[in-house]
Amino acid sequence: MTIESYNDITDTQYDALQEIGSIGAGNASTALSNMLNKKVTMSRPKVMMVDLAKLSDLIGGPEEPIVGILITLDGSIKGMMMFAMTQASGRRLANLVIGQDTENMRFNDIDKSALKEIGNIITGAYMNSISMMTGFNIISSVPHLAFDMAASILSVPAIEFGKMGDKALLIDSSFDEAADDIDGYFIMIPDLESYDKIISKLGL
Amino acid sequence: MGKRIRVGMADLNICSAPDSIITLGLGSCVGIILYDRVSKKCGMLHAMLPDSTKIRNNGLRAKFVDTGLEDLLAMLEKEGVRRSSLVAKVAGGATMFNFSSSSEISGIGDRNVDAARECLKKYNISIIAEDTGKDYGRTVEFYPETGKFEIRAVGRDVTFI
Structure with missing residues (x-):
């Protein structure tokens, strides 16, 4: 099916995204554990559709100082990914x-x-999980880093989502490493055409 | 001290003295103030994208500079403000991530500001102050009592334009 906007995502598609998120989180915790040489676990990520207007309230409020790491995607899937x-x-x-x-x-x-x-x-790790489930080849850019207020940094993915609808798709994931709690949000923004491609490849 | 009216992302509202109107953490979005010095009434638009005609899904009018400004003007005129007495102040439109290539994504802040200038010109509303572009977020608050537009950014001095 063709999707007019992110507003039209069905429950089944939601589940598929949750699955992509879970595999991605699994990959990420394995990779991090290997790199740090200690066990890092990631809680089962929560997939959320958030109103654009509320996106900036998520990570501690609009003026909370946050870090955003942005990567652009090319190849069969175009768009961007952010970890904040x-x-x-x-x-x-x-x-x-x-x-x-x-x-x-x-x-x-x-x-x-x-x-x-x-x-x-x-x-x-997330990209590999999408590649694995869809067979698409995805090319990613080098990471770009920004430190600023949550609302300002999140305006970048919000604007990209804004081209397609009034909601943003994000995956809330938290890492556990001993007592240190690290909470991060993974935001996936394939453009609409790429999103269609992922969904139809998954047979939904 | 008046109330403080908050405007979110893809949102707009109006305000009269002694209240103030604020939007938090403008990034690549653009914040536009329309202000009538005589009645001390003003309106703020926090738009995300330059042009509603370029987007299929354009139901939320405050998301765009063109339709947002149209609605904000209508709201102010309903309050008895005359378009000819309005002036504008513009802030935001930053480039939050610096890509080496001049991609679609990195240029959006500039295009939002350009759209604001063009649209306001079309309505014959002059921009009397601007703090736009660069690479940092801004919290902006406008006080219709004094006409001052306060700009706050992380690690920088507060400025008024």
Whole structure:
């Protein structure tokens, strides 16, 4: 079927997205565990359709300082992916990768490359799960990083969703590594044509 | 002190002194203020996209600069404000992620600001102040009592335009 906008997603399609999310999360936690050499688990991700106007309230409120890692997609599937988390979570993730313990909220170049690497791993894991389920070849850009207010950073995916409808599709995923809780949102934004392709390939 | 009226993303509203009108964390979206100095009435639009005619799914009119401004003008005129006495202030339209290539995505902030300028010109409303572009988000609040437009950004001094 052809989908006019994201507003028209059915329950079955929703389940398929949830499945993509679960496999993606599984891949991501394995990749992170290997990289950090310690067990990182990810809770079963929640797929959500959110009104565009409410998107910026999700991660601690519109003015909450967050980190956004954005990757653009090309190949059979076009669009973008974003992994967003509070800067506090970003700090903990960077610390884990670098093996340091600081609460300094200024991110230096090493922190930034650590976060980009994490972004690569997480978005790559989700991309592989989509590739696996659909057989599509997806090419991703290098990760782009931004630190700013939640509403400002989320305006970028919101605008892309805005071209197609009034809702945004996102996957809420949280990592558990010992006591450190790292909560992040994975936002998948295939363009409408690519979304159609994914859905029809999954036979929905 | 008046009330503070909040405008969300793809949203618009009007406000009169002594109240103020605010939108939080404008990124690539554009915030447009229409202001009548005499009656001290104003309106704010927080639009996400430049042009409703380019998009199939365009039911939510405040999402676009063109249809949003049309509706905001209608609301103000219903309040007795004359179009000829309105001036505009524009903020936002940042490029939040810096891509090396000039892609569709990275240019959206600029295109939103361009659309705002064009649309306002069409209505013969002059822009008397602007804080647009660059690469950071802005929280903006307008006070119709004084006509001041307050711009706040992370790690920067507060400015009034």
